[in-house]
Amino acid sequence: MTTLPDRPNTALMVIDVQVGVVADVHQRDSVIANIGTLVDKARDAGAPIVWVQHSDDQLERGSDDWKYVPELARQEPEPLVHKSFPDSFEDTDLEDVLAKAGVGRLVVTGAQTDECIRSTIHGAFVRGYDVTLVGDAHTTEDQSAWGAPPPDKVIAHTNLYWKYHTAPGRTAQVRDAKDVTFTA
Numbered sequence: 001m002t003t004l005p006d007r008p009n010t011a012l013m014v015i016d017v018q019v020g021v022v023a024d025v026h027q028r029d030s031v032i033a034n035i036g037t038l039v040d041k042a043r044d045a046g047a048p049i050v051w052v053q054h055s056d057d058q059l060e061r062g063s064d065d066w067k068y069v070p071e072l073a074r075q076e077p078e079p080l081v082h083k084s085f086p087d088s089f090e091d092t093d094l095e096d097v098l099a100k101a102g103v104g105r106l107v108v109t110g111a112q113t114d115e116c117i118r119s120t121i122h123g124a125f126v127r128g129y130d131v132t133l134v135g136d137a138h139t140t141e142d143q144s145a146w147g148a149p150p151p152d153k154v155i156a157h158t159n160l161y162w163k164y165h166t167a168p169g170r171t172a173q174v175r176d177a178k179d180v181t182f183t184a
Helices: 028-045 094-100 113-126 151-163
Strands: 009-015 049-054 080-083 103-111 130-139 170-175
Touching: 009 028, 009 113, 028 049, 028 103, 028 130, 049 094, 049 113, 080 094, 094 103, 103 113, 113 130, 113 151, 113 170, 130 151, 151 170
Parallel strands: 009 049, 009 103, 049 080, 103 130, 130 170
Antiparallel strands: none
């Protein structure tokens, strides 16, 4: 029920599943496997897949840590959006990519839950997109040394509040990877 007119399509977003970003995240291998399953499902359904790749002073573009994990391979012509802020829409061409593909619903996966995932799901929602967060396909590293809850609690809390997030004309939901479909 997106508020974006003439945008019937659903896209899978794979955010920042890069070597250096996911090196020490919670349940790395199972999250990447779930994302891989979703990539296969999206391709089988003919749904757009948008890959998002972060770079900044700590994650230098072109470095080994900046590269996507070897378990996930982008195919041509799947778009790659380069970003340098947590919200994947901020100062990128993501909106143009999605508009061109007629996308009004996003299925969001990736890392880090407490920064880039949260920023992007909120950024999409306020821009009028329906947003499904895949509850078992996003993750984060342990930031408890800086006062954050442990990663499993960050993930659980994000899934909990997103499940009940509301706004006029848009839907927010949380689904496990096995329950995700790429139809409106």
